[in-house]
Structure formats: structure tokens, C-alpha cells
Amino acid sequence: MDFAMSEEQTAIFDMAHAFGQENIAPFARQWESEGTIPKSLWPQIGELGFGGLYVSEDSGGSGLSRLDATLVFEALSMACPSVAAFLSIHNMCAKMLDTFGSDEMKSRIMPGVLSLETVLSYCLTEPGSGSDAAALKTRAEKTNEGYVLNGTKAFISGGGYSDAYVCMVRTGDAGPKGISTVYVEDGTPGLSFGAMEDKMGWRSQPTAQVQFDDCKISADNLVGDEGQGFKYAMMGLDGGRLNISSCSLGAAQTALNLTLTYMSERKAFGTSIDQFQGLQFRLADMEIELQAARVFLRQAAWKLDQGAPDASKHCAMAKKFVTEAGSKIVDQCLQLHGGYGYLADYGIEKLVRDLRVHQILEGTNEIMRVIVARNMLAAR
Numbered sequence: 001m002d003f004a005m006s007e008e009q010t011a012i013f014d015m016a017h018a019f020g021q022e023n024i025a026p027f028a029r030q031w032e033s034e035g036t037i038p039k040s041l042w043p044q045i046g047e048l049g050f051g052g053l054y055v056s057e058d059s060g061g062s063g064l065s066r067l068d069a070t071l072v073f074e075a076l077s078m079a080c081p082s083v084a085a086f087l088s089i090h091n092m093c094a095k096m097l098d099t100f101g102s103d104e105m106k107s108r109i110m111p112g113v114l115s116l117e118t119v120l121s122y123c124l125t126e127p128g129s130g131s132d133a134a135a136l137k138t139r140a141e142k143t144n145e146g147y148v149l150n151g152t153k154a155f156i157s158g159g160g161y162s163d164a165y166v167c168m169v170r171t172g173d174a175g176p177k178g179i180s181t182v183y184v185e186d187g188t189p190g191l192s193f194g195a196m197e198d199k200m201g202w203r204s205q206p207t208a209q210v211q212f213d214d215c216k217i218s219a220d221n222l223v224g225d226e227g228q229g230f231k232y233a234m235m236g237l238d239g240g241r242l243n244i245s246s247c248s249l250g251a252a253q254t255a256l257n258l259t260l261t262y263m264s265e266r267k268a269f270g271t272s273i274d275q276f277q278g279l280q281f282r283l284a285d286m287e288i289e290l291q292a293a294r295v296f297l298r299q300a301a302w303k304l305d306q307g308a309p310d311a312s313k314h315c316a317m318a319k320k321f322v323t324e325a326g327s328k329i330v331d332q333c334l335q336l337h338g339g340y341g342y343l344a345d346y347g348i349e350k351l352v353r354d355l356r357v358h359q360i361l362e363g364t365n366e367i368m369r370v371i372v373a374r375n376m377l378a379a380r
């Protein structure tokens with residue numbers, strides 16, 4: 001058992017961290033107030049090989065392990081979890097396309113996906129189905145040319161912003177086996193978007209409904225086989241859960257670093273506040289929880305890389321544990337900043353807002369517990 005990062009892993013982390021500090025952190029608040037991330041950022045990230053982190057090298061991707069990819073998301077989210085999480089969604093879609101797309105589809109779309117000239121959104125949730133995703137209703141009727149889509153996807157990160165949408169749609173009967181995955185390019189007639197949602201956090205990412213109104217796509221835009229879409233969507237989510245957890249981890253680390261500095265500078269009752277033992281204990285508790293979260297997350301990533309039978313359970317456990325630890329830590333860091341923590345200039349309140357949603361998406365933390373308990377009961 002070796003818990004050390006390899007030289008290559010350290011280099012990956014350092015590269016992502018340096019990029020984030022230079023190109024993302026200084027602008028994160030501006031992008032949040034503008035409600036968008038400049039499109040020009042993505043090809044720069046693509047040049048680092050982050051457009052297809054775990055897309056196979058044969059397909060032109062970086063071929064990294066899931067564990068390596070968690071390092072990228074942890075490092076980037078130290079600059080801004082909203083930007084890092086958006087990249088995670090793109091990568092989740094890229095991996096689905098690389099794994100299940102036909103050779104023709106891959107040669108057509110993967111170059112743009114990998115360079116991040118083509119930014120991808122993942123469309124599973126609908127207004128009437130979130131946790132119960134297999135109940136989705138968006139319909140894809142087969143025609144001689146391909147499919148006609150009708151329905152609405154809700155809460156789509158990058159809705160109205162992305163260049164293409166990887167969508168789970170119903171081609172068959174009710175239930176998971178009636179679901180297929182299709183690729184819909186921006187600009188396709190019949191594709192439109194709702195108004196931008198006004199959200200608590202992740203405010204630099206546009207979130208909107210994605211609507212299909214007799215939206216016609218060619219048969220070549222079916223990803224993999226009909227009826228397998230739910231399986232594909234769920235396979236993407238194990239890794240997505242690791243990435244979201246990494247985003248909580250990186251942001252919590254930033255908050256803790258800022259807090260350590262702040263506490264040495266802030267004076268109360270004639271001393272710097274880092275001299276109060278009660279507060280030192282809180283620092284220690286945060287450090288313990290953060291380190292535990294990091295080890296637990298990396299173990300889950302390792303299990304997914306190994307194809308371990310309990311990998312999904314570990315991804316779910318890590319997602320619940322790390323996202324809750326991350327939110328608790330950034331909230332405590334805000335508290336230790338006193339009133340200043342509540343001001344945007346100090347960089348903490350945005351993290352509190354950004355991390356909250358990590359407990360809700362990629363499967364809520366209640367659903368993570370459903371997965372864990374189901375695995376425990378099945379293994380009796």
C-alpha cells in the first residue's frame with residue numbers, strides 16, 4: 001500500500017494548480033457577477049489536455065486514471081469550484097462519447113471535444129424527475145432519418161452556453177431500459193433554452209432548461225445502442241461523484257489556507273486570534289476532517305480505476321462524506337473570519353455558496369446513502 005503521489009501525479013497537480021491561480025482565481029468573482037465563464041478559457045484548458053482527462057490516448061485524450069483526474073479537479077477548484085465543476089461535467093460527457101460512441105461519431109466530434117472548442121453539457125434531469133432519473137419523459141421518436149425529440153431537461157449546467165448536449169431520452173417503454181443517449185448540437189432546429197436560473201452558488205456557470213420541440217437529429221447522433229442510455233449515464237456518474245468531491249476538497253483547502261493566514265493577522269483581546277486554544281482546536285478538527293476526506297476520496301478513485309466490485313459504493317460514500325466535510329469546513333472558515341467572512345472580498349462566502357450544491361447534484365447525498373445501504377444489504 002503506497003499513499004504517496006508519484007512524480008507524475010505531483011506534476012499534474014502542480015500544473016493544474018498553477019493554471020488555476022494564474023488564469024481562473026483572479027477572475028472568479030468577476031465571472032460570477034457576469035454569470036458566465038468566457039468561452040476563450042476553455043481552449044486554453046484544452047491545451048493542457050484537460051478536455052479529455054480520461055479519454056483514451058488512442059482517441060487523442062490524456063488517458064489519465066480517475067485518481068489522477070481527482071488531482072486536477074482538486075487543484076483547479078482551489079481557484080474556483082464553479083469553473084472546475086463545469087469542466088468535470090464536460091469530461092463526464094467526453095468519456096461517455098469516447099466509450100460508447102461509434103468510430104464515425106468519434107472522428108467527427110472528439111477533436112473539438114478534446115480541444116474544448118466543443119464544450120459539452122450533460123442532460124439527464126427533467127422538471128418532473130431528478131433523483132428518480134429513470135422516470136424521464138423526454139421522447140425521441142424514431143424516423144427514417146433519425147430521431148425527433150420532444151421534452152424538457154431541467155437544471156442543465158451550460159444550458160444555452162455549451163456547444164453540444166449529451167442527452168438521455170426515452171426511445172422505448174417506461175423504465176431504465178427504454179432510455180437512450182443522443183448527441184444534440186447547439187443550433188439544431190427545435191432546440192431552445194429557458195431563462196438563466198438565478199442560483200445560490202455556481203453563479204459563473206449558466207444553468208438553464210434545455211427544451212426540445214420537434215428537434216430533429218440524425219441517426220448518427222445516437223450514442224452507442226438504443227436502450228442502453230441509462231446505463232451509460234450512470235457509468236458516467238461514479239467518476240462525476242469523485243470529481244465533485246474533489247471540487248469540495250480543493251475549495252475547502254483554499255478556505256482553510258486563507259483562515260490560517262487571517263487568524264495570524266486578526267487581533268482580539270490583545271492577541272492574534274490563532275492564540276485562543278478553542279479556535280486552535282477548531283483548526284485541528286478541520287485539518288483532520290480534510291485529510292480524512294482526501295484519503296477516503298483517493299481510495300474511492302483507486303477502486304474505480306481497479307474496477308473493484310465495490311467501486312460504486314465507495315464513490316457514493318466518498319461523495320457524501322467529502323462534500324459534507326467540504327461544506328462544513330468552508331462554513332467554519334467563514335465563522336473564524338467573523339464579520340469579514342461574510343464579505344465577498346475575503347473569498348470565503350463564495351465558497352460556502354458554491355459548495356452547497358455539491359450535496360444535491362450528481363445524485364443527492366440522500367441517494368448516496370440509498371446506494372450504500374443497498375450495497376450493504378445485498379452483501380449480507
Ligand SMILES: Cc1cc2nc3c(=O)[nH]c(=O)nc-3n(C[C@H](O)[C@H](O)[C@H](O)COP(=O)(O)OP(=O)(O)OC[C@H]3O[C@@H](n4cnc5c(N)ncnc54)[C@H](O)[C@@H]3O)c2cc1C
Binds near residue numbers: 130
Ligand atoms: C446548480 C445545479 C446544476 C445542475 N446541473 C445538472 C446538469 O448539468 N445535468 C443534469 O442532468 N442535472 C443537473 N442538476 C440536477 C440535479 O442533478 C438534481 O437537482 C438532483 O439530482 C436532485 O433532483 P431533484 O432536484 O429533482 O430533487 P428530488 O429528486 O425531487 O429530491 C428532493 C428531495 O428528496 C430526496 N429524495 C428523493 N428520492 C429519495 C429517496 N429514494 N430516498 C431518500 N431521499 C430521497 C432528495 O435527496 C432531496 O432531498 C443540477 C442541479 C443544480 C441545482
